[in-house]
Structures are given as structure tokens and as C-alpha cells.
Amino acid sequence: MSRSLDGLVLAPVADQAPGQVGTRTRFTYHERQGEIWAEYAGGDVVRGHLVGTREGDRLDFRYVQLKRDGTTSSGHCVSAVVELPDGRVRLEETWEWESQQGSGTSVVEQVTEHED
Known part of the structure; x- marks a missing residue:
């Protein structure tokens, strides 16, 4: 199993569609005994949370977020x-919205101190 995600900060390597997470979004991950969760914000996202599980090198989680325009959305990844x-660390993600239409793939990578 790869090392723990606990305490790591990750960011997308490319912008997604407008109004979604982008290169200015930062995810702060936590991990304990197969559970994972994170808070995220930045760009068009005011506040977001994800929660799920980890088995080996596979994460399975749901996410919810509040955008600058006041709308909320949720999905599965x-x-x-x-x-x-x-x-x-890099996460290669396959996601789909559950509260609206849309799905896709994205990549987030660990941010080092000087990148932030």
C-alpha cells in the first residue's frame, strides 16, 4: 500500500470546466484506518468536503461543494x-456528478511547500 494521505495537500494539475475545481483549488486530506476525508476550497469553490474509504491504492468517496455563485453540488469519485x-502522491480520478449532469477524469498531485 502507498503511504498515508493524512495531512497531504493536493491540487488539480489542470482546470476543469468553469465553476468547478481548478488549479487554485487545494484539497487537504486526512486518513485513518481505511477512512479518508478532505476539505477543499479555492477558485470557484468556496467550501467542499469529501468522505469515503481506501482499500489499498483505491479511494472511493462522495463529495459536496458550495460554489461562489451560491449553488451546491455533489458527486461520486x-x-x-x-x-x-x-x-x-498523485490521484488519478474518475468522477461523476450526482446532483447534475456530467462526468469525467482528473488528476490531482501533492503540492510541495514552495508551490503553495
């Missing part, structure tokens, strides 16, 4: 945890 050659 399955992610593969990948350790990069430089030791940072």
Missing part, C-alpha cells in the same frame, strides 16, 4: 493512488 518518481 473513484481514485487510484500513484506514487510519483519524486516521492509525491
Whole structure:
């Protein structure tokens, strides 16, 4: 199993569609005994939360978020945890909205101190 996500800060490597998470969004992950959760904010997202489980290098979670325009949305995501050659963590995500139409893939990577 890859190392723990607990305390790691990750950010998308590319912007998604307008009004969604983007390169300015920061996810702060927590992990304990197979449970994962995170808070996120930045860009068009005022506040977001995710909660789910981890089995090996697979995350399965639901997310909810509040956007700057006052709307809320929720969805489901399955992610593969990948350790990069430089030791940072990458999540390769497949997601789908449950509160609206849309699905896709995205990549978030661990942010190092000087990137933030």
C-alpha cells in the first residue's frame, strides 16, 4: 500500500470546466484506518468536503461543494493512488456528478511547500 494521505495537500494539475475545481483549488486530506476525508476550497469553490474509504491504492468517496455563485453540488469519485518518481502522491480520478449532469477524469498531485 502507498503511504498515508493524512495531512497531504493536493491540487488539480489542470482546470476543469468553469465553476468547478481548478488549479487554485487545494484539497487537504486526512486518513485513518481505511477512512479518508478532505476539505477543499479555492477558485470557484468556496467550501467542499469529501468522505469515503481506501482499500489499498483505491479511494472511493462522495463529495459536496458550495460554489461562489451560491449553488451546491455533489458527486461520486473513484481514485487510484500513484506514487510519483519524486516521492509525491498523485490521484488519478474518475468522477461523476450526482446532483447534475456530467462526468469525467482528473488528476490531482501533492503540492510541495514552495508551490503553495
